[in-house]
Amino acid sequence: MNLRPQFLLAMTLAGAVATPALAQTAAPSVGLSSSTEQSTASIPDFSGLWLHPGLGFGPPLSGPGPVRNKTRLPSGASDFRLVVGDYTNPILKPEAAEVVKKFGEISLSGRIFPDPDNMCLQNPVPYIFWNFNVQLLQQPDKVTLIYPHDSDFRVVRLNQPHPATVIPSLHGDSVGHYEGDTLVIDTVGVKLGPYRMIDRFGTPYTQALHVIERYRLLDYEATKEALERAEKEWPRIGAIDPNYRGKGLQLEFTVEDPGVFTMPWSATITYGRNANQSWDERVCAENVEHDYQYNYFSEKDAHLPTANKPDF
């Protein structure tokens, strides 16, 4: 039965439109003035609700980029309804390319393969970046990143090394620091979950996965340009506030995993402000779909298809 994953994907896409835009405007977190290695005045303010409008990873600023979708819309952008990874991407080692190819064949057969999102599992880094919304809570000794998928969150310890022995977890062990206007997060120790993939195409990872995130604010014009560039790869689903003229947020991340990739590669995700006014609960286990206004319903209200007899 393939209905459940389809509903979950529908819910995922609905989340782009239905979620955030909290009233917490650019106000720094309380107590930001102590114990940071960088002075408070120069620490960038990442507060507020951010939304990126596309489903997948955006193009890199330079160099090798992520696995891309082979299926394209007439516009040339990725067809998010049919995810078939380009297994010929030179970043992939042969074994990894074979994995991506097999997942693509499942998609092409009309089925949806299980992934951490549609199986309602915690999402590993960097898979978790698909979340359309993110909020960064900056404190003196840590940054907490909140995502809508099952109210997930990551805690990044600032100005600390990784422990000598990392206990693997799906979010991995994340430490960070500020470099001028940029928050740099280094993540290792990502657990090999039941559906170990770093993107929507099923690209695998090993325990050697190493992800470096770099968050920085972009001016309005640069944000607009970056969003337009991203939209050429993934069509816009989420509703960015069209009236917002402030700064945007860009995540550039680099992925290394010698067990899977022939070389490090990078990608970007550019965030604007969400056009909606609240951070909605996204409960994956509710198995809901969305209505035409992109609202969620509990199961009793969901428009589940019914059948009086089997199809075969």
Next chain:
Amino acid sequence: MPCRKLIYAIRVASALLMIVSVAEAADGAKYPDWDGAWERWFPANAVLDPGNGIYTAGGQPSFDQTKPWGRGQKAPLTPEYQKIFEDSIADQAKGGEGNFFDHAIRCMPGGMPLMTIAFTPLEIVVTAKTTYVLTGNVEPNRRIYTDGRDWPTDLTPTYAGYSIGRWLDEDDDGVYDVLEVETRGPFKGPRAYDATGLPLHFDNQSIFKERIYLDKAHPNLLHDEITVFDNALTRPWTVDKKYTRNPNPRPRWTESSCIETNSMVAIGRESYFMNADGMLMPVRKNQPPPDLRYFKEWAK
């Protein structure tokens, strides 16, 4: 229902209170240090549950931490909801999940107030306009708005409810010491106070009023005085929930995923157990198998 008028009165009074509090959110006062990992407190006479290695006043973690779960809570339930509660316990005695079905079998959030139990440590992030209570384990994160906003008129049902708070500097020392919070629905449900299925009213119209503050004598002890106004209660029910701060200033946050470890299968309102071999097993004596009418060879 016994509490309905009281709930209405609280709503009106609280709306006025929130309007008055607008100016207080931006007065430059300092905020208390609530950083760290807040773990569920248990009383000195707590007992160890060898099954899961946790200490409680009896049974699994409870709403009133000083009393055992379930009947031991002595919740002031109306006769109608006492009956619902007893039915839940009876169903659990036979292997079912009673009123706790959705949370235990389907990994749905428990919502308010179950999410205050702290099955895993809570993280509280205080910012000027919002205080976040991050719960983990598929429970929604709480956002307590302290920016002086009024109640929205278009609230949709949620598990966490909608929370508006205000900071108080009760000892007038320039540092806020109490966060007063009111949380309203409509909620999603059904909800329960603990795993016995101790129920809240199925109308999902509960209101919660809280006072959250550090203990004056023990700065690593956090109080959350919660009063529940619910139409399944004969009177408001107040408990003083406590949390202890993990002494590690940089605690390691553990991940907990209900789905990842869930061996239960829900088919309609029936639950089954899936063993390590992937075989479906009954959870209670003489439980019938799922309806197999559409599996032609097996339906005979």
